[in-house]
Amino acid sequence: MTENNALKTKVLHSLKWVALGRATTQTLRWILTFWVIRILTPEDYGIVAIADILFSLLMTIASTIAISPLIQARNLEQKAISSYFGITLCIYSLLFCGQYLLADTIxxxxxxAFVADVLKVNAWCFLLLALETVPTALLRRAMAFKKLALISAVSNIVAxxxxLLLAIYGYGFWALVYGEIIAIALRVAMVLIYHPAPCLPTFRIKDSLPxxxxxxxxxxxxxxxYVFIHLDVTxxxxxxxxxxxxxxxxxxxFALMPQKKILPLIKEISFPAFSQLQDQPEKITHFIVKAQRLGLxxxxxxxxxxxxxxxxxxxSIIGVKWSAAILPTTLVLILMPLRFSEELFQPAAKALGYIKYLIINTLYMAAFVSVALFALSKFGAxxxxxxxxxxxxxxxxxVLYRYSKLFNFSMLIFLKSISKIMFCGVIMVAIVWSxxxxxxxxxxxxxxxxIAAGTLSYALGLLLLERRTIRELQQAISSR
Known part of the structure; x- marks a missing residue:
């Protein structure tokens, strides 16, 4: 088996396990989530959403700092892992202190006032998360997604x-807060049991400078x-x-549910996979364009x-008291294929080290969306x-034009390759609305x-107009 075929097999095997783990938990989680939404109020979700601006920001930054470098590094020595483990512990401890002290200000x-209480409680999660960073990064680097999928499935279902139980017993917004803490604590415990850190932390910075x-x-x-994607709530x-x-x-x-379940799955696997192809940029370009078409x-x-x-x-699923959410949900869902497409470019750019490129792209997007938010926020949700x-x-x-230059593909060919899929989508929507x-x-x-009419019309459209992509899907699924 050639190196590229071996990598392809590894990616498909990883994708199978991550997809299986997500599929077995998401149906249950969605049912329970909709049940919780029926119980709680808009004010409950508003409190948690405001508190989550700071908590999710710090948690995302910490995870990126701790995990991404260990996955992207071409060569990884034991002393570098040990040194970076120590640095990670310091960073997470500082984030705990920072959130706790900023709670009242936010x-x-x-x-x-409830926002401060929430922030002070979930700040303790950083001390837990610090312990799982190195084991999780090394598991992802080795593409051991079967084990990670099982851990994620158990912790998410229990959470x-x-x-739901906390919501039923009247805990209000605290049900959402405690549920997140339970998920994190259980995941960390399982990671440490099944794959403890391979070394003790040290604090020699020079050993992990790259x-x-x-x-x-x-x-x-x-x-x-993070600031960009949370501009709306901020x-x-x-x-x-x-x-x-x-x-x-x-x-x-609700609009992000499909993306939150599908895109992390792809990113989680594609980042280490692209990292292994750093010396073969032409293959990365081929896989990027193909992934965009298959993803769409x-x-x-x-x-x-x-x-x-x-x-x-x-x-039907969350009750008439949330009827005001119908139009906002519809508008965001219409946009989501573009957001999915943009984020699908990111793992390859990260793997090749083009972080400054991603920063500039994000600044462009933040500028346009900020102007629109200030202009249209007067219309409420x-x-x-x-x-x-x-x-x-x-x-x-x-941003698409910039990606085409970075990865050396023609925008015209790219748009042409997805045009038939887009047309099938338009036909599907037209039939449903009719x-x-x-x-x-x-x-x-x-x-x-x-739903049946939309599914049938889309499937028939693909069979008539996009047989090449269907054949590619069949080949990918049948590959061993």
């Missing part, structure tokens, strides 16, 4: 059940990226009510399909969603009929 900024440099650039990118939280932010948060979380063929019907039946789906729909496509056009003129009653039966 709460005063948003005029909500989802715990959140890792520190890459981690520093990655942390800058992660910070800018800006909206200052201008809108907590209830409006809660409505938008539920809409956004799966995600387009999910995002646009959900958008076309959102007004039937949301009342719908305005925040509309801002994404208006601002992001303009920025995506610039059927709504006759299936006017909002009930489960009509919802299932609309």
């Amino acid at each position: 709460a005063n900024l948003y005029n909500n 989802a059940i715990s959140t 890792l520190i440099r890459f981690g520093g650039l990655m942390s800058v990118f992660t910070l800018i990226w 800006i909206g939280g200052l201008l809108l009510t907590t209830a409006e932010i809660g409505i938008f948060t539920v809409a956004l979380n 063929i799966f995600t387009l019907p999910i995002f646009w399909g959900l958008a076309s039946v959102c007004d039937y789906l949301l009342p 719908t305005g925040l969603a509309l801002a994404w729909l208006v601002g992001f496509p303009l920025a995506y056009a610039i 059927l709504k003129l006759y299936l006017t009653e909002v009930n489960v039966t009509n919802l299932l009929l609309l």
